[in-house]
Amino acid sequence: MIDAYAGAIGALGAFAGQPEKLERQLALIAGTSSCIVAFSKQMKPGFGMWGPYFEAVLGDSWLIEGGQSATGALLDHIVRNHSAGSEPDAEVHGAIVKRIQELRLVQGADFARRLHVLPDFHGNRSPLADPHALGVVSGLTLDASFDDLCRLYWRTCVSIALGIRHILEMMKKAGYDLDTLHVTGGHVRNPLLMELYSDATGCRVVVPETNDAVLLGTAMISAVAGGLYPNLGAAGQAMYPGGHERQPNPEKRAGYDRDYRKFLMLHRHRAELEAAV
Numbered sequence: 565m566i567d568a569y570a571g572a573i574g575a576l577g578a579f580a581g582q583p584e585k586l587e588r589q590l591a592l593i594a595g596t597s598s599c600i601v602a603f604s605k606q607m608k609p610g611f612g613m614w615g616p617y618f619e620a621v622l623g624d625s626w627l628i629e630g631g632q633s634a635t636g637a638l639l640d641h642i643v644r645n646h647s648a649g650s651e652p653d654a655e656v657h658g659a660i661v662k663r664i665q666e667l668r669l670v671q672g673a674d675f676a677r678r679l680h681v682l683p684d685f686h687g688n689r690s691p692l693a694d695p696h697a698l699g700v701v702s703g704l705t706l707d708a709s710f711d712d713l714c715r716l717y718w719r720t721c722v723s724i725a726l727g728i729r730h731i732l733e734m735m736k737k738a739g740y741d742l743d744t745l746h747v748t749g750g751h752v753r754n755p756l757l758m759e760l761y762s763d764a765t766g767c768r769v770v771v772p773e774t775n776d777a778v779l780l781g782t783a784m785i786s787a788v789a790g791g792l793y794p795n796l797g798a799a800g801q802a803m804y805p806g807g808h809e810r811q812p813n814p815e816k817r818a819g820y821d822r823d824y825r826k827f828l829m830l831h832r833h834r835a836e837l838e839a840a841v
Contacts, residue, residue, distance in 0.1 A: 565785065567778050568593045568629070569621050572601035573796065574777030575746035575770075577784050578804035580622055581797020590742045592728065592761070593777070594751035598632040600690070600731055602740055610738030612691030612731075622796060628740075630690030630731045635724050636750055638685055638699075642720050648710040654753075661756055664714045673819050676715035679703035680823075681723035682830050691734035692831075700830050718756065725760035726820075726827045732765060744768045746807070748777035762812045764820040773805040780805075 572591035579586040583605050591601040603625045607616050616626035634641070643652035643660065650656055668675050684692075685699035701716070732742060745767040751757045752771050762769040774780045784799040793799035 565621075565782070568599035568601060569627070570781035570785070571599075571748055571778040572627075573621060573781030573784055573800070574774065574779070575748050575772055575781075576601075576603070577781065577796065577800025580800040581795070583625065586622075586625075587740070588742055589744050589746060590732075590767075592745055592747045592751075593749050594635060594747060594757070595749040596635070596637045598635045598724075598728070598749075598751075600630040600728070602628050602735065602742060604628070604740065606739075608739040610691075610734055610740075612689075612693040612734060613738070628735070628738075630735070632683065632724065632727050632731075633689045633695075634686035635683070638683055638724070639717065639720060639754075641685065642717055643713070646713040646716065647708040648713040657754070660714055660717050661754065663710065664718050664756060667711065667714060668718075676719050679715055679719040680826055680830060681716075681719050682827070682834065683720060683723040683727050690731045698834070700834055702830065721754075721756045721760055722764065722820075722823060723827065724757065725764035726824050728761065729765045729824060730827070732767070742767070744770060746770045746772065748772055748774075758810065762810045763816045764823070766812050766817065768809055768811055770807045770809045772807040 571593035575591040576586060576589050579589055586603050587605065593599045593601070603622060605625060607626050608628065609616055610628065612630065614629040616628045618626055620627045639657070640652040643649040643656060680702045682700035684697040687695040688697035735742060745761055745765065747758065747761060747769055748771070758769065761767070780803065784796060784803050787793050787799045787803065788796055793802060
């Protein structure tokens, strides 16, 4: 099975036998890149998505997939290429996240507010389906300090979350009614991204209590194949370990709505530059 689809089963398996609830859930398998998986009883095609695929994972269900080609890899790239950065290991990412939290406590919503990023450094998989799309950074200065790296890192995190929101908006136009984001993968270790996935998208975020949802989903499928459970619905309910959730902060909604409008403006301006002769 495709690894992201196994991760979707690990994250959403508890709803496999509850189609009405399943259609409001979304799996985000996020690491070097990010993959979004959703299910529906009816075929709901949408531009910039892969699928819908009938019974690709669950019987009598359509699967649709979207994604971002570089997310964790993009943050690594930002750290590696900034003059105040270095090789982007866990310790370096941790130090940057810690400093960002300190700066945000002091500066609040003004922190890096004039810096804006489009995260398409490796193309735009969804929702534009443009492998030739390029990244954009607006608002640079001559500052080459560690704090400047922190500002760029933070706004890159914001752009990744806004990219997820962009995908969700396109999915809603295709008829998907999603309100809960189940996140698994390396991003769960980045508190900035986990905060933003909730606050910037407006979704309830759930993190399964497992170190590896891909492995868990594979185990669920294997348990059905081995005859331990009659179907994935039963296996999912029995084997899903539960999760902890985060609700979006309503006080931050207006700020991220403004960021999202500017995010869409950057998309339009990039298209204008590409079209100019």
